[in-house]
Amino acid sequence: MSSTTKYDLVVIGGGPAGYAAAIRAGQLGKKVACVEQERPGGTCLNWGCIPSKALLKSAELYNKIQHSEDLGITVKGVDYDFSKIIGRSRNVSETMAKGIGFLFKKNKVDHIIGTGTINVPGMVEVTAGKDKGKILSTEKTLIATGCKPRRLPDLEVDGERVMTSRQALEMKTQPKSIVIVGAGAIGAEFAYFLNAFGTKVTLVEMLDQVLPVEDHETAAVVERSFKQSGIDCRVSTAVENIQVSAKNVKMDLVKGDQTESITADSILLAIGVVANTEGLFSPRTKLALDRGYVKVDDNYESSVKGIYAAGDIIGPPWLAHVATFEAVQAVNGMFGHGKPERVKEFPGCTYCLPQVASIGKTEKKLKEEGIEYKVGKFPFQASGKAVASNQPEGFVKMLVDPKYGEILGAHIVGSDATEMIAEYGLGMKLEATAEEIHNTIHAHPTLSEAMMEAAAAVFGEAIHI
The missing domain is CATH 3.50.50.60 (FAD/NAD(P)-binding domain)
Known part of the structure; x- marks a missing residue:
C-alpha cells in the first residue's frame, strides 16, 4: 500500500534549481521534499559543470608543465594517468554531492530517490527508483527537471564510439x-x-x-x-x-x-539539450509547453495553478547559476517573500584556455537592434600581471551607451576571465557607468586592472595602451 506524506512544497529534480529551491524553502521553515533520480546535484554537479572543471584543471596543469621552460623551470619525465584524471573528477562530484546531502539534512529537506510524476495538481507519485510507490501530497510543486543532451536520430550512444x-x-x-x-x-x-x-x-x-x-x-x-x-x-x-x-x-x-x-x-x-520531461506528467496533468519547455509567468507559475517551474526546464539560457537564481526567486515569491525577479542579465562562461566570459549584448546584437554604442578595449599583453604570469593572451572589451555611459555588454577572453566577469555583472546590476568603473581604484598589479583600463579606453583615457 502506498503511503502519503503532506508537504508545503515538493520539488521534482535535484540539480542547481531543484536543490536550491528545496534548501530555500527549508530556510523559510516549510516542509519540503526533493525528488531526484540519483544523488543530489543533478546534471551540473554529477555530469556537467563540476566534474568537467576537474578535468580541465588537470589539463591546465599539464599544459603549464609543458611550457614551464618559459618561466625558467625545467621539468623532465612528466607523464599522466588518464584513468586517474577521470577518477579524480568523479570523486570531486561525489564529495560535492555529499555536501548537498548535508545541506538537505541541515534544512530538514526530505530527499526522495526516484522519478517524480505529477498525477494531478497537488499530488506527486514516485513512479520509479528506490522510493517507488510513495505519494506526496503538496500545496505547491516546483518542476526543476532540467535538460538532457540532444542526440542524433538513429545514432546509438554506446559510450565508446x-x-x-x-x-x-x-x-x-x-x-x-x-x-x-x-x-x-x-x-x-x-x-x-x-x-x-x-x-x-x-x-x-x-x-x-x-x-x-x-x-x-x-x-x-x-x-x-x-x-x-x-x-x-x-x-x-x-x-x-x-x-x-x-x-x-x-x-x-x-x-x-x-x-x-x-x-x-x-x-x-x-x-545542445532538450527538455527533460520524460515520465513527469500523467495524462491527467496538462501544462502549456513551448518547444517542450514548461511555460511560466512572471511568478514562475505554470498554466496550472500551484505548479511552478524554474531552471533549464523553462528554456534558455541553460546555465546552472541562472537556474539557481530562478529557483530561489520562485520559492521566495510563492511563499510571500517579495515579488519574484525574472532573469535580465547573466554571465556566460567557457572554461577552456583561454577562458571566455561575457554579459549583456554582443556587438552583432547591438547592430541588429540599431543601438548606438562605444567600445573600450584593453589587451592583456599590456597588463603587467598578465605578462609576469606568462598569460598575455586575450583582452577585455566593454560596449557602452555613448550618451549615459551605461554598460550594454562586456566580453573577456583570457586567463581567469570567468572570475573577472562578476565585476561587470555587479556594475550592470547597480547601473554603474563606464566612467564610475574607470574611476574605481583597482589594485596593482592585478588582472582586474584590465577592467578599469577597458572602461577608461571608452573615453580614450586608458594609460597603458
Whole structure:
C-alpha cells in the first residue's frame, strides 16, 4: 500500500534549481521534499559543470608543465594517468554531492530517490527508483527537471564510439582521435581537455564561428589559440553520413559544395539539450509547453495553478547559476517573500584556455537592434600581471551607451576571465557607468586592472595602451 506524506512544497529534480529551491524553502521553515533520480546535484554537479572543471584543471596543469621552460623551470619525465584524471573528477562530484546531502539534512529537506510524476495538481507519485510507490501530497510543486543532451536520430550512444558529454565524463580509455560535433561551451571545453593530453581533435560547428553565442572577437581568439595547439576547427560545416563500426567512426564533413570523409576513434555529440520531461506528467496533468519547455509567468507559475517551474526546464539560457537564481526567486515569491525577479542579465562562461566570459549584448546584437554604442578595449599583453604570469593572451572589451555611459555588454577572453566577469555583472546590476568603473581604484598589479583600463579606453583615457 502506498503511503502519503503532506508537504508545503515538493520539488521534482535535484540539480542547481531543484536543490536550491528545496534548501530555500527549508530556510523559510516549510516542509519540503526533493525528488531526484540519483544523488543530489543533478546534471551540473554529477555530469556537467563540476566534474568537467576537474578535468580541465588537470589539463591546465599539464599544459603549464609543458611550457614551464618559459618561466625558467625545467621539468623532465612528466607523464599522466588518464584513468586517474577521470577518477579524480568523479570523486570531486561525489564529495560535492555529499555536501548537498548535508545541506538537505541541515534544512530538514526530505530527499526522495526516484522519478517524480505529477498525477494531478497537488499530488506527486514516485513512479520509479528506490522510493517507488510513495505519494506526496503538496500545496505547491516546483518542476526543476532540467535538460538532457540532444542526440542524433538513429545514432546509438554506446559510450565508446558515440558519446554525449555524460559518457565522456567517465571515459574508460582515452581516444587517440575524436570528432566533436558542436563548438559551444561543452564542445570547446572537451576539445581543450582532450587535446591537452594528445588526442587528435576535430571540432565541427555548423555556424560561422566557434562559441557561436559569444562576441566575434573573443571567439576568434579562442579559435586561433585552438588551432595553434593543434585542434582542427571546422566552422560553417555539417557532419553527415555517420557510420559506426567496432573499431572507429566514419563521417562526412560538408562545407558548402565540398565534402571530406574522415575517420576517428570516437564522436562526441555536443549539439545542445532538450527538455527533460520524460515520465513527469500523467495524462491527467496538462501544462502549456513551448518547444517542450514548461511555460511560466512572471511568478514562475505554470498554466496550472500551484505548479511552478524554474531552471533549464523553462528554456534558455541553460546555465546552472541562472537556474539557481530562478529557483530561489520562485520559492521566495510563492511563499510571500517579495515579488519574484525574472532573469535580465547573466554571465556566460567557457572554461577552456583561454577562458571566455561575457554579459549583456554582443556587438552583432547591438547592430541588429540599431543601438548606438562605444567600445573600450584593453589587451592583456599590456597588463603587467598578465605578462609576469606568462598569460598575455586575450583582452577585455566593454560596449557602452555613448550618451549615459551605461554598460550594454562586456566580453573577456583570457586567463581567469570567468572570475573577472562578476565585476561587470555587479556594475550592470547597480547601473554603474563606464566612467564610475574607470574611476574605481583597482589594485596593482592585478588582472582586474584590465577592467578599469577597458572602461577608461571608452573615453580614450586608458594609460597603458
